Amino acid sequence: xxxxxxxLLTLAGFFATVSLFAIGGANSAVxxxxxxxxxxxxxxxxxxxxxxxxxxxxxxxxxxIIVTLIGYHVAGIVGALVTTLAMCGPTCVFAFFxxxxxxxxxxxxxxxxxxxxxIPVTLGLTASSAAVIATTSGYNWAALAITLGTAFTAYxxxxxPLWAFAVAALLGLSGLV
Amino acid sequence: xxxxxxxxFNPQSPAPESLPASASAPQPVRPSLAxxxxxxxIISLSGFGGVLAWSRRMMVEERKWLTAExxxxxxALCAFLxxxxxxxxxxxxxxxxxxxxxxxxxxxxxxxxxxxLVILIGAVYAHYGDLPVLRRMLTGVASAAAGxxxxxxxKMARPLFRNRAVVGPLIALATFGAIxxxxxxLPLVLMAIVPVSIAQAWLRx
Numbered sequence: 001x002x003x004x005x006x007x008l009l010t011l012a013g014f015f016a017t018v019s020l021f022a023i024g025g026a027n028s029a030v031x032x033x034x035x036x037x038x039x040x041x042x043x044x045x046x047x048x049x050x051x052x053x054x055x056x057x058x059x060x061x062x063x064x065i066i067v068t069l070i071g072y073h074v075a076g077i078v079g080a081l082v083t084t085l086a087m088c089g090p091t092c093v094f095a096f097f098x099x100x101x102x103x104x105x106x107x108x109x110x111x112x113x114x115x116x117x118x119i120p121v122t123l124g125l126t127a128s129s130a131a132v133i134a135t136t137s138g139y140n141w142a143a144l145a146i147t148l149g150t151a152f153t154a155y156x157x158x159x160x161p162l163w164a165f166a167v168a169a170l171l172g173l174s175g176l177v
Numbered sequence: 178x179x180x181x182x183x184x185x186f187n188p189q190s191p192a193p194e195s196l197p198a199s200a201s202a203p204q205p206v207r208p209s210l211a212x213x214x215x216x217x218x219i220i221s222l223s224g225f226g227g228v229l230a231w232s233r234r235m236m237v238e239e240r241k242w243l244t245a246e247x248x249x250x251x252x253a254l255c256a257f258l259x260x261x262x263x264x265x266x267x268x269x270x271x272x273x274x275x276x277x278x279x280x281x282x283x284x285x286x287x288x289x290x291x292x293x294l295v296i297l298i299g300a301v302y303a304h305y306g307d308l309p310v311l312r313r314m315l316t317g318v319a320s321a322a323a324g325x326x327x328x329x330x331x332k333m334a335r336p337l338f339r340n341r342a343v344v345g346p347l348i349a350l351a352t353f354g355a356i357x358x359x360x361x362x363l364p365l366v367l368m369a370i371v372p373v374s375i376a377q378a379w380l381r382x
Contacts, residue, residue, distance in 0.1 A: 020259045021363050023371075027326065031356045032363035039360070051306060054318040055298050060222045061291025064261040068292050072299040080296050084288065091260025092268045096280055099269030102254050110379070115257050117375030120345040121367070123333050124352025130326035131357040137319035146317055150324025155331050164321045172317025173310060 007075050008082050010041070015067055015086040024122030026064040026087070030129040033070065034136065043074045050137035058165060064088065142176040207274055208242055210282045216240065217267050217286030228263045242274070263287065344381075348374045 014036055022029040030053065037043045044052065052073065056066035064087060071083030134147050146168050153159055208216065220232045233252075236243045243251065251273075255265035264287065271283030305311055337345045348370060355366040 017364065019261075021367050022260055023257065023367070024262075026261045029363060031360065035360050035362065047312070048306070050319040051302065051312065051315045054315040054322060055302060056295065057322045058318060059291055059295045059298055060224060061294065062221060062224060062228060062261055062263045062287065064264060065288075065291050065295045068295050069299050072296055073303070077296060080292070080299070084292055088260065088264050088284070088288065091258065092264065092280070092284060095255065095258050095260065095265040095268045096272050096277070098258060099251075099254065099265075099272055102269075113375055113379035115253065117371070117378035118257055119333070120337060120348040121352050121370055121374050123330060123337065124349040125356060126326055126333070127330045127349070127353045128357030130323045130330065131353070133319055133326070134323040137316050137323065143316055143320040146320040147324040147327070150321045151327035151331070152324075154325050154328035159325075161322075161325060164325060165318045168317035168321035169314040170317070172313040172315070175313065176317075 004075060008079060011071055011074060011079060011083050012086040015071075015083045016090050019087045019091045022087075022091075023118055024125060026062070026066060027129050028122060028125035030066070031125070031132045033067070034132050037070055037074075038136075044070070046136040048073065050133060053133055054137075057161070142171070146171060206241055208240070210275055210279060212240075213271055213275060213279055213283045214286035217271075217283045218290050220263075221287045221291050224263070232263065232266065236270070243270075344377050348377075 018029050018032055018036075021032070034049055038046055038049050052069045053066060056063065056069050059065060065084075067083045067087045068080045072080035075082070130147075134144070137143055150159075150164050150168065154164065216235055220228060220235060223231050233248055237245050237248050251269055252262070252266060255262050255269055258265045264284065267283040267287040268280045271279035271281070273279075275282070302311075334346075334349070337349065352366065352370055355361045355370070356363060
């Protein structure tokens with residue numbers, strides 16, 4: 001890597017910015033990560049991005065660790081730590097101070113308006129993440145069938161994610177996908 | 178909260194640790210730094226898509242560090258702070274009991290183990306990521322994960338479409354169109370949509 005310091009700065013700047021717009025959790029920012037890391041910076045291919053997303057889903061822990069994996073892919077262990085800190089640092093400082101002040105604002109009118117206003121946006125973002133992942137993980141019919149089959153099942157039945165992943169991995173292993 | 182609790186919201190209050198918890202009311206237990214770390218490490222490592230359920234079980238039911246209402250309030254706050262919800266929760270929770278150091282320790286418990294784990298997984302992927310077998314399995318997993326998100330969207334959408342509401346669904350659709358279809362930059366889209374969405378929620382209140 002000819003300019004690793006520059007890459008680290010780019011990683012830190014991007015993920016610190018993204019974190020401020022990740023309403024509803026890290027998965028809401030998946031389309032933005034894809035847009036930047038794949039389309040603009042060409043750090044990963046479509047394929048690698050969808051693999052990275054799958055690996056993050058398979059790892060126990062909060063969804064945010066997908067950024068750790070992207071950072072690792074781009075700039076090794078240092079990159080992994082830098083992206084994780086950038087994604088969590090600024091918002092943690094914010095949460096720290098708001099958490100201490102929040103007691104006074106509890107139950108105020110804007111609290112309700114804020115959360116009710118954010119719900120439809122979060123909904124649109126989650127749908128976007130599903131669309132981006134579904135389209136980057138291959139356009140073939142088998143992958144689409146797994147996506148729709150899982151969606152249908154999980155809507156009507158309570159499915160533990162690990163079961164869904166295990167079945168899907170086996171279907172992949174069998175050469176269907 | 179005006180009740181004279183030992184103040185999760187007031188970490189600076191003198192909390193004599195040498196005294197046994199023999200005070201009048203059944204007071205919430207105040208976790209030590211080590212307990213904070215292990216609690217969030219356990220929550221984190223058992224959190225496949227169910228971090229919220231796990232944290233509630235541990236915080237409220239098992240260890241009784243928070244009442245159910247306190248938990249709901251803290252979690253509602255963290256859900257609309259920017260950044261990952263559970264990460265915010267660890268900071269707010271840790272700081273309420275043990276100040277800035279508590280926040281840092283809870284955060285380290287939450288992120289430390291999975292970060293180490295995911296780096297190891299990343300290293301394995303860097304070596305074997307091109308194996309066709311692994312790629313096919315990961316494609317399957319990614320497809321299933323997309324399906325799980327779709328199911329979540331459908332469940333979230335149900336209450337939104339009730340009462341013949343129009344604005345909420347329109348905002349959700351506009352967000353999806355801008356981000357999921359047009360692939361426009363997230364900050365720009367949110368700066369346009371979020372104020373509109375909050376304003377309409379405010380006006381309808």
